[in-house]
Amino acid sequence: MSNLKGKRAVISGASRGIGRGIAIQLAKAGADVVINYRNHEGEADEAVAACEAHGVRAFKVAADLADQQQTEALVDQAAELLGGLDIVVSNAAYSDRHTMLASDLDEFRKTIDISMWGAFYLVRRGAQKLVDAGNGGNLVVISSPHAHIAMPGAMAYNMAKAANDQMARTAACELAQYGIRCNIIHPGWTNTPGERKFFSEQTLEQKGSELPLGRLGEPEEIGRGVVFLCDPASQYITGSTITIDGGIQLPFKEMYRVEEANAR
Secondary structure, three states, rough: OOOOOOOOEEEEOOOOOOHHHHHHHHHHHOOOEEEOOOOOOHHHHHHHHHHHHHOOEEEEEEOOOOHHHHHHHHHHHHHHHOOOOOOOEOOOOOOOOEOOHOHHHHHHHHHHHHHHHHHHHHHHHHHHHHHHOOOEEEEEEEOOOHHOOOOOEHHHHHHHHHHHHHHHHHHHHHHHHHOOEEEEEOOEEOOHHHHHHHOOOOHHHHHHHOOOOOOOOOOHHHHHHHHHHHHHHHHOOOOOEEEEEEOOOOHHHHHHHHHHHOOO
């Protein structure tokens, strides 16, 4: 495991799901962490305790990423609590599912406000802190294959994630001169509470078994991707996208079975 001892990180949307997995893996690698949450304070406390179990400092900070002032205050408070920042992870997201013709525009705007604008507010303020400190650093944006797969019923989320990718790559270009790296992770179908909003346990189990690797991903697997990108040994990686999806974008597993049978 990478050695991030002494590094200081803030992760948005980290009380549960992928964000929590990221925070714990960063802590396991030695980084002190600030865990952002919006509604799930009890779960944020649990995430803090799980990080502290690895011998690091961990704090929770409430903020609504749809609000620019709250997001900027989150970054400022994280830097104050930790004595500076080295790693900023944009993870918080929101999604509701409607077709374009049946869109609930309040939900549509909420998805854009949190998943696109919230990511921008966090990355921008985090970058300002890293530039001012003059020690380089890492920005990691948790995006999605929705950035390039036009998934029906998820137009707002698709739009937000496509914007996330372009934001991160542009930031990588603009921040390279400061020794700040910015990279992207595309998680696939991951075992999180958020998935239960749209799918039953039976559906998740069934569809997970149909993936090429036969299961859903786990939050800690996404977290290990973040640790890899923030590792000083990865200092030549910027503007890149790591896909951690269990092969969900590969041809269906059944196709491999057919080819295997034909080969016999």
